Amino acid sequence: MKSIVCLHSLTPDQIGQIGQAAPGFDLIVKNKKDVSAEQIQNAEVILGWSKTIAEEALREYSKLKWVQTWSAGVDTLPLERLRDKGVLLTSASGVHAIPISESIIGMMLSFSRQLHMAVRHQLKKEWKSDLAVPGLGTLGEISGKTLVIVGVGEIGRETARLAKAFGLRVIGVRRSDKPEPHVDRMYKMDNLHEALGQGDYIVNILPLTAETRHMFNAAAWNAAKKGAYFINVGRGPTVDTASLINALNSGRLSGAGLDVFEEEPLPAEHPLWEMEQVIITPHVAGSNDRYAERVIDIFADNLKAYVQGQKPPRNLVDYGRMY
Structure with missing residues (x-):
């Protein structure tokens, strides 16, 4: 079964929202410390990102096709490696x-x-x-x-x-x-x-x-x-x-x-x-109690299109422009 790995905590409602958008996918919700190398290598979609998963996610034989970041900025991600692997990248632009x-x-x-x-x-x-x-x-x-x-x-x-x-x-x-x-x-x-x-x-x-x-x-x-x-x-x-x-x-x-x-x-x-x-202020201008809710709304919209074979419509990153 195709899988989605989410590196952030989700509420039951948010898990249900993702399940409705992609009923044929297995959703794995684990933090970056607990997710296994095998789960990362087999993930077709990753929600969130961490340097600790980069090597497994970007291996030649990994199944990764799309990363939806939890952040609006993507400058800390390995953009060249993601581009070279042909991975679609979407950001959380708009949540802030x-x-x-x-x-x-x-x-x-x-x-x-x-x-x-x-x-x-x-x-x-x-x-x-x-x-x-x-x-x-x-x-x-x-x-x-x-x-x-x-x-x-x-x-x-x-x-x-x-x-x-x-x-x-x-x-x-x-x-x-x-x-x-x-x-x-x-x-x-x-x-x-x-x-x-x-x-x-x-x-x-x-x-x-x-x-x-x-x-x-x-x-x-x-x-x-x-x-x-x-x-x-x-x-x-x-x-x-x-x-x-x-x-x-x-x-x-x-x-x-x-x-x-x-x-x-x-x-x-x-x-x-x-x-x-x-x-x-310590890089908190965008933080609030509705952040996860807004990220999942973006992800669910993109996911509905993705499972139908379309490119994600919201916040698709242009690797040439780096945003």
């Missing part, structure tokens, strides 16, 4: 739109209302009505400001929708300049620096590719509007961290909200920890 967009708005509000400084004073039991970071102004508001979203996909669209409700002007940047309902103006990636020069808040939602690595560098900060806030919920290596720290120290940027980093976990001795104008 609501939690990440809410995290973005939360960081923007925190900077505007200096909530991150209020928490620091609270921990010290200090009553300070002047919450502003020295040299970076006073309490403000996001209404009337301009938000630049770099990488307008599912997350960017939802962020733009929320931003309009707060009265922001929204500029988008992506490969295509095709208009979006809540984006006032869309730029192509070639015009990134022109767009950055208009943003009071700059949000990076780019995937990691050869083209996007260190795209946010000294030249980008110099092109950005002086005093802008930068928020990164895309991929850590799309940012040159050393140049980011320089931009923050010089006042070129007023602050940074960072959920992802070039090195994770961020080392305890890293200077970003000590910077008052920086908000750090």
Whole structure:
């Protein structure tokens, strides 16, 4: 019998959902430590991924034909080996739109209302009505400001929708300049620096590719509007961290909200920890209590097509673009 190996916990309802989509498949639900080499080698479909299963899954004689990741990003997977083996790869892109967009708005509000400084004073039991970071102004508001979203996909669209409700002007940047309902103006990636020069808040939602690595560098900060806030919920290596720290120290940027980093976990001795104008979250912007539910919805839709001999319709990764 053909088999599906899932490396993540599932509820009985989710198991039933997969069973209805692929009644002719045996579903094996085990974590990466308990699944056997034989089960991986015989799996036609793998839901999730781990470095620990890579060698068995990619052996010449393994039966693997399709991997559905549990994550939106695929840059940590062995893309060349999967491509060379002819494996279909689909991501969980789209599951993060609501939690990440809410995290973005939360960081923007925190900077505007200096909530991150209020928490620091609270921990010290200090009553300070002047919450502003020295040299970076006073309490403000996001209404009337301009938000630049770099990488307008599912997350960017939802962020733009929320931003309009707060009265922001929204500029988008992506490969295509095709208009979006809540984006006032869309730029192509070639015009990134022109767009950055208009943003009071700059949000990076780019995937990691050869083209996007260190795209946010000294030249980008110099092109950005002086005093802008930068928020990164895309991929850590799309940012040159050393140049980011320089931009923050010089006042070129007023602050940074960072959920992802070039090195994770961020080392305890890293200077970003000590910077008052920086908000750090440990790569959790996309986490929430509905994550698994949304992944399984994507997987079930793809699975229904797959068992009928069709390519998965949702989030099929283009190996050339790496997303």
